[in-house]
Amino acid sequence: MTSDPRFVSSERGFDSGAVSRSSPTSRTEKPPLRVYSPGKIVNPVFEELLRRGLVRRRTGPGKYEVACPWCTGNEGELDPGAVYREPDEEHPAGSFRCLRGRCAGKGIDNLLGFLSLTREDASLKPRICTIPGRVNQVVEAAEQELARTGRYFRRSGEVVSVSRRGAGNRLTLTPATQPSLMIELTRLADWCHYDGRRRKTVPCDPPLRYLAAILDNQDSSRLPELSGVSRQPVLRPDGSVRTTPGFDPENGLYGDFDPKEFAIPENPGKSDAEAACRELEAVLGEFPFEAPCDRSAAVSAMLCAAVRPRLPTAPMYHAKAHLPGSGKSYLASVIAAFGSPDAVPVVPFPKDEEECRKLLLSIFLEAPPVVVFDNLTEDIRAFKSLCIALTEPAMGGRLLGTNRSVDVSTKTLLLSTGNNVGPVADMTRRVVPICLAPKDEIPANHVFRRPGLLSDVRRERGRLVSSALTVVSAWLRAGSPRSPSLPSVNSFQEWSSLCREPLLWLGREDPAQRMFESMREDPERLFDNRMLTALRETFQNGPFTVKMIADRFAGSFDSGLRDALEDEFCSRGELNRRRMGWWLKSKVGTRVDGRKLVKSAPWQKQLAYRIELAGEERKSPSFCGSR
Ligand SMILES: [Zn+2]
Numbered sequence: 001m002t003s004d005p006r007f008v009s010s011e012r013g014f015d016s017g018a019v020s021r022s023s024p025t026s027r028t029e030k031p032p033l034r035v036y037s038p039g040k041i042v043n044p045v046f047e048e049l050l051r052r053g054l055v056r057r058r059t060g061p062g063k064y065e066v067a068c069p070w071c072t073g074n075e076g077e078l079d080p081g082a083v084y085r086e087p088d089e090e091h092p093a094g095s096f097r098c099l100r101g102r103c104a105g106k107g108i109d110n111l112l113g114f115l116s117l118t119r120e121d122a123s124l125k126p127r128i129c130t131i132p133g134r135v136n137q138v139v140e141a142a143e144q145e146l147a148r149t150g151r152y153f154r155r156s157g158e159v160v161s162v163s164r165r166g167a168g169n170r171l172t173l174t175p176a177t178q179p180s181l182m183i184e185l186t187r188l189a190d191w192c193h194y195d196g197r198r199r200k201t202v203p204c205d206p207p208l209r210y211l212a213a214i215l216d217n218q219d220s221s222r223l224p225e226l227s228g229v230s231r232q233p234v235l236r237p238d239g240s241v242r243t244t245p246g247f248d249p250e251n252g253l254y255g256d257f258d259p260k261e262f263a264i265p266e267n268p269g270k271s272d273a274e275a276a277c278r279e280l281e282a283v284l285g286e287f288p289f290e291a292p293c294d295r296s297a298a299v300s301a302m303l304c305a306a307v308r309p310r311l312p313t314a315p316m317y318h319a320k321a322h323l324p325g326s327g328k329s330y331l332a333s334v335i336a337a338f339g340s341p342d343a344v345p346v347v348p349f350p351k352d353e354e355e356c357r358k359l360l361l362s363i364f365l366e367a368p369p370v371v372v373f374d375n376l377t378e379d380i381r382a383f384k385s386l387c388i389a390l391t392e393p394a395m396g397g398r399l400l401g402t403n404r405s406v407d408v409s410t411k412t413l414l415l416s417t418g419n420n421v422g423p424v425a426d427m428t429r430r431v432v433p434i435c436l437a438p439k440d441e442i443p444a445n446h447v448f449r450r451p452g453l454l455s456d457v458r459r460e461r462g463r464l465v466s467s468a469l470t471v472v473s474a475w476l477r478a479g480s481p482r483s484p485s486l487p488s489v490n491s492f493q494e495w496s497s498l499c500r501e502p503l504l505w506l507g508r509e510d511p512a513q514r515m516f517e518s519m520r521e522d523p524e525r526l527f528d529n530r531m532l533t534a535l536r537e538t539f540q541n542g543p544f545t546v547k548m549i550a551d552r553f554a555g556s557f558d559s560g561l562r563d564a565l566e567d568e569f570c571s572r573g574e575l576n577r578r579r580m581g582w583w584l585k586s587k588v589g590t591r592v593d594g595r596k597l598v599k600s601a602p603w604q605k606q607l608a609y610r611i612e613l614a615g616e617e618r619k620s621p622s623f624c625g626s627r
Contacts, residue, residue: 261462
């Protein structure tokens with residue numbers, strides 16, 4: 001009867017494996033030897049019913065009509081049968097009910113007694129026994145069960161669960177707490193411990209100290225590391241696309257999307273890429289880009305939003321205009337829709353490094369695909385944490401209100417908007433500007449022909465994101481053809497490959513063009529250039545110290561050096577030597593237009609520097625103190 005096809009279709013696959021069976025509970029037991037007994041794939045109660053020929057038919061998922069052991073033998077009566085249900089959330093040992101009046105009151109415990117099985121035998125849940133001195137095994141077992149749910153992960157040293165919450169049924173990452181773990185682990189496993197006085201293993205709740213150990217277990221955790229959430233299929237390095245949602249151990253990403261919404265050609269060619277690119281450009285049709293490279297940068301931002309989970313680092317995109325009402329915030333929202341179907345966090349730009357670090361940490365902990373710094377009123381300053389957020393795959397910091405240090409992934413696309421403001425200093429090489437230049441006199445009065453563009457984009461997100469992925473996928477499939485003599489962007493090589501090269505391959509302008517422009521036009525860089533030129537003119541390729549500069553300053557009245565120094569390092573006609581010294585120290589290694597500031601051997605026991613021209617490195621290896 002075991003091979004009866006009516007029964008093998010049951011949910012747990014009864015035909016595999018055997019089950020260890022203990023004898024019915026005796027008065028005293030020996031202490032348990034094993035911490036962890038995995039969940040059973042064979043239901044011993046069902047097996048036993050089957051063996052005794054009591055199972056009649058399967059009537060539903062986990063539900064069977066069985067012959068009642070107490071009603072059999074009463075011939076002549078119409079036997080309506082009894083119902084046995086497999087264990088579930090509410091009934092950990094399963095349930096039993098006979099439809100006849102005389103069996104009223106007989107339940108699962110009576111059935112188990114009749115079959116000589118215990119409640120423990122009947123439970124399909126794994127069992128975790130807290131044996132003293134084996135904390136590591138208990139923690140391991142609990143983590144294994146949490147990992148099996150596919151909802152529990154470790155992220156930045158914390159245990160987090162993914163779940164859907166709120167009005168929009170949005171996927172959120174929630175840090176686990178002792179109470180939440182207690183509830184989950186009670187649901188997932190039967191917990192017990194050995195009661196020495198009663199000489200019996202008895203059920204218990206997961207003890208708090210084990211829960212604390214799970215939350216703190218950073219080094220040997222069994223939970224997979226979650227690097228981020230992707231709201232669309234993920235591109236693989238070979239150009240193929242992973243369209244299965246859920247956790248992908250290959251890249252640590254949790255795919256949260258409906259695969260039916262996306263359609264990417266199996267093996268897209270250049271013509272597919274061209275068509276897809278035109279589709280993206282059509283979305284941008286009404287934005288008043290200043291030049292073709294700005295349109296290209298906007299398309300690149302769309303590609304970047306779509307593939308951001310794949311990139312270790314990416315620059316920030318900055319939509320810039322001269323007048324309000326040019327559509328820059330709207331453009332940011334359209335780009336953001338390529339990273340997420342939901343509204344993304346929009347935050348004011350931080351005022352200082354401290355605020356910036358706190359803000360970025362809290363943002364990255366929640367792993368949003370995109371964040372927008374809207375309507376900047378000042379230039380984008382090179383806060384240290386912002387620089388790290390853009391050029392490093394992870395950033396570390398202390399969690400607010402705790403003394404815990406965390407390391408969070410920076411896999412979030414950063415966008416910013418502002419009128420007449422842009423990146424300065426170190427930010428110029430980390431930001432891709434997109435310039436908008438409306439032709440109307442009062443752009444705020446401009447009437448858009450497609451006022452519902454953003455909702456159109458959100459509605460057709462699947463198709464548009466598929467287009468973005470098609471452009472990149474086709475370029476990868478074509479063997480990643482690289483544009484010759486393209487200026488390189490050091491910190492963003494993969495970004496340059498996936499979000500820049502495909503557009504050049506399709507004959508579009510370099511999306512990074514404005515980035516190089518702002519690097520060249522940056523006021524700080526212009527000043528550096530002026531200083532380095534003046535220092536070279538004054539000292540040739542010989543060494544100089546702060547004292548030597550001060551002497552020259554005092555002695556000459558019309559030189560490029562004096563002008564440059566006066567602008568930046570003087571107060572009341574005096575050269576501020578400390579500021580000069582600090583500037584030199586901070587600029588070692590700076591190279592502008594072929595001139596480079598390098599350290600030289602100390603000169604009369606003082607720090608000395610030299611300006612080196614490109615190609616001079618080998619000619620004058622090091623300064624030896626005589627000139
Ligand atoms: Zn009965």
